[in-house]
Amino acid sequence: MASFLLRRVIQTIVVVFLVTIISFLLLHIIPGDPVIRILGMHATKDQIAQLRHELGLDLPIIQQYIQWIWNIFHGDFGKSFVYHENVRSLIFERFPVTLYLVSVSLILSTIIGIIAGVSSAVKRGGAIDSIISLLANTGVAIPTFWLAIVGVYIFGLKLGWLPIQGYTSPFVDFGQSVKQMIMPVFATAVPNIAIVARQTRSSMLETIRQDYVRTAKSKGLRQRIVLYKHALRNALIPVVTLVGMTLTFLIGGEVLVETICNIPGVGRLLIRAALDKDYLIVQGGVLIIGTAICIINLLVDITYGWIDPRIRYK
Secondary structure (H helix, E strand, O other): OHHHHHHHHHHHHHHHHHHHHHHHHHHHHOOOOHHHHHHOOOOOHHHHHHHHHHHOOOOOHHHHHHHHHHHHHOOOOOEOOOOOOEHHHHHHHHHHHHHHHHHHHHHHHHHHHHHHHHHHHHOOOOHHHHHHHHHHHHHHHOOHHHHHHHHHHHHHHHOOOOOOOOOOOOOOOHHHHHHHHHHHHHHHHHHHHHHHHHHHHHHHHHHOOOHHHHHHHHOOOOHHHHHHHHHHHHHHHHHHHHHHHHHHHHHHHHHHHHHHOOOOOHHHHHHHHHHOOOHHHHHHHHHHHHHHHHHHHHHHHHHHHHHOHHHHHO
16 A cells, blocks of 8 residues: 555656646747736837846746746745736635635535435436436536526526625625525536436446345345445445546636636636736646645545555555
8 A cells, every 4th residue: 555655646746747847838838928918019129128037038948947846846936927926825815715615516516426326326217317317417518607607697697696706705704605605616516416426326336236235135234224335335436536537627617617706716816817928827826726636636546445445455
């Protein structure tokens, strides 16, 4: 187990390193000059050259990358071209908002998806199975941003039941926070509930056909014990993998939902920074999000060993 974890940690470091390279190069390939964006189209050549030198954009690409990585290791993410503030402060001020939205969406989608998938598998071929399968297939096909737009239009503008934008910390006003989070959480959770439910149903159908499940039933154990103590634990292995993968979908969905619902999270900050060609914010945000996803994937691998002891021995 220790050697397995060591290999996974090394792989995680390599992946994060590749993420830094890709994000750095892509932003420099995209057309547009942040200096022109800051100074305007009527800036003189001397003004452009001076600001480019101050920002370090006149250095070779490789030297810019090495300097950026060196500063990252020292806790310096640089200074935003547009906001004129420390990038680390800008990102970490907004990170709790995105983390709150992602956590609530992930917890709800996992719990509801597993319950729906188990119910569908147990009632295979019945009315419950048909309804859940129909809703799951529909949920997978609906884009997150479309759900957010429709939710804002119907429940916010037309009916006036929910706020159409903004964010309030649950520690400041819990009731207002819940109202503001219903639409963004619903928009991001629905597709992932559908994905988890479909995978859980498929895994449960395969597991309940195994010999040890039939043996447990023949011993006279209650249906609930057989399902949740014997069958579900083994069926959860592919579901755990899927839950780790849905985290990336949730983060991608939050970027769009935060923009639509005007939520001051990291996703909205990154979109604004990308449009303004604010390299350092995008690079710092992608690095933090990529590192978080890699850590989640590492935790998923560790969870395998807890769910199925056979994996620890292998």
